Amino acid sequence: MVEPATWRDRAETYFKQLQNRISGAIEELDENRFREDSWGREGGGGGITRILEEGNVFEKAGVNFSSVHGNLPEEFAAKIPRGTGTSFFATGISLVFHPRSPMVPAVHANFRYLEKGDAAWFGGGTDLTPCYPYAEDAMHFHRVIRQACDRHDPDFYPRFKKWCDEYFTVKHRREMRGIGGLFFDYLEGDREKNFAFVREMGDSFLDAYLPIAERRMSEPYGDHERQYQLYRRGRYVEFNLLYDRGTIFGLETRGRTESILMSLPPLVRWVYDFKPEPGSREEKALEFYQPRDWA
Numbered sequence: 001m002v003e004p005a006t007w008r009d010r011a012e013t014y015f016k017q018l019q020n021r022i023s024g025a026i027e028e029l030d031e032n033r034f035r036e037d038s039w040g041r042e043g044g045g046g047g048i049t050r051i052l053e054e055g056n057v058f059e060k061a062g063v064n065f066s067s068v069h070g071n072l073p074e075e076f077a078a079k080i081p082r083g084t085g086t087s088f089f090a091t092g093i094s095l096v097f098h099p100r101s102p103m104v105p106a107v108h109a110n111f112r113y114l115e116k117g118d119a120a121w122f123g124g125g126t127d128l129t130p131c132y133p134y135a136e137d138a139m140h141f142h143r144v145i146r147q148a149c150d151r152h153d154p155d156f157y158p159r160f161k162k163w164c165d166e167y168f169t170v171k172h173r174r175e176m177r178g179i180g181g182l183f184f185d186y187l188e189g190d191r192e193k194n195f196a197f198v199r200e201m202g203d204s205f206l207d208a209y210l211p212i213a214e215r216r217m218s219e220p221y222g223d224h225e226r227q228y229q230l231y232r233r234g235r236y237v238e239f240n241l242l243y244d245r246g247t248i249f250g251l252e253t254r255g256r257t258e259s260i261l262m263s264l265p266p267l268v269r270w271v272y273d274f275k276p277e278p279g280s281r282e283e284k285a286l287e288f289y290q291p292r293d294w295a
Contacts, residue, residue: 007120007191008089011113012067014195015093016048018111018202019065022095023050025206026063029213030055034063039256043070049259053266057217059100062262067091068253072116076252082186083116088253090114092124093202094246096263097209102229103219105130105137105178106236107209108263110246111202113195122194123185125160126205127168128212129178129236131229132281133288137212138179142294144208145182145201152197157295160184165291170239175289177235185245228282230269237268 005013023034034050041047047066052058069089077086092112099106111124128141142161149156164183169176182201187194240247240263250260276282 007113007195008067008091008115010195012091014199014202015065015067015091015111015113019048019050019063019093022093022206023063025210026052026058026061026097029210030057030061032056034061037259039259041068041070041255043068043254045069047256047259049256049262051262055100057099057101057104057213059098060262060266061095061097063093063095064259064262065091065093066255066259068255070253072253077116080116082121082188083119085117088114088116090249090253094263098233098265099213099217101217101219102131102221102225103216104213105133105216106233106265109202109205111198113198119188120191121185122187122191122198124198124201125164125167125181125183126201126208127164127178127181127183128209129232130288131232131285132225133179133285134216135294137215138288138292138294140212141179141181141208144204146295148200148204149182149197151200152193156184156197157182161295162291168239170235171243173235173238175235175286176291177239177289179288179294180291227269230267231271231274233265233268234270237264240264 027033030052032052032055034052037049039046045068047064050063052061071086072088074086090112092110094110096108097106106129109126113122146157160182161180164180165176167183168180247260
């Protein structure tokens, strides 16, 4: 008799399949292949990291799968408001794409299943980070994820969008790092329904992002736009190193540093007291980095 799959098995299987689908679609768009590293974690588990660098469309793209387990440091375990003790299990997929063109937005997504002691939950989200925002792109991205949410619960999109707007804010700058999306964590209760929702969100990612990348990847740009892109990437770096839960969790649980920090862009610049020219596209772009009803 075959034993039924555990929640750990089911989540792992789905996230591995999602990694394959997304990396395959990106390879087709970029006409380049990912480098793949399989790694093991001291303490339990491991993962598969896929990185594409210096591609035709993406200057750097990463699609990571991980499944790790063991014991959390007691001080860090006490900060997680779920479960008892220090034993944990975590599996998921995390991706970040940094396009070569400043006209193509960067994008992030993460979907995960976690257990800590006697508690289990899902989390995740996706958000879009353009340098030169186009309203039609923002509306497309948000409408796709709203439709995915609405197939499960009409309260999900407004609730998780608000959470995303608040979460992906660079607090010391008092601005969002992009135009948001949705973010959720500690999704507990009916595990079957929650897993169906996470699969829906994962399955909708390519529909939300690929049409935007395909629409903008051939638009012309010059060094002025490129330098502004490198400046805006600084906001991405500041958020990921100071606030990002996934980065902090990975480092605190002694994950693979190269895989955790694959989210950082390959090139970035910081300009002292940068102020865009009045009336410029860069000045108008700042209006987009505030919560708006894109959908």
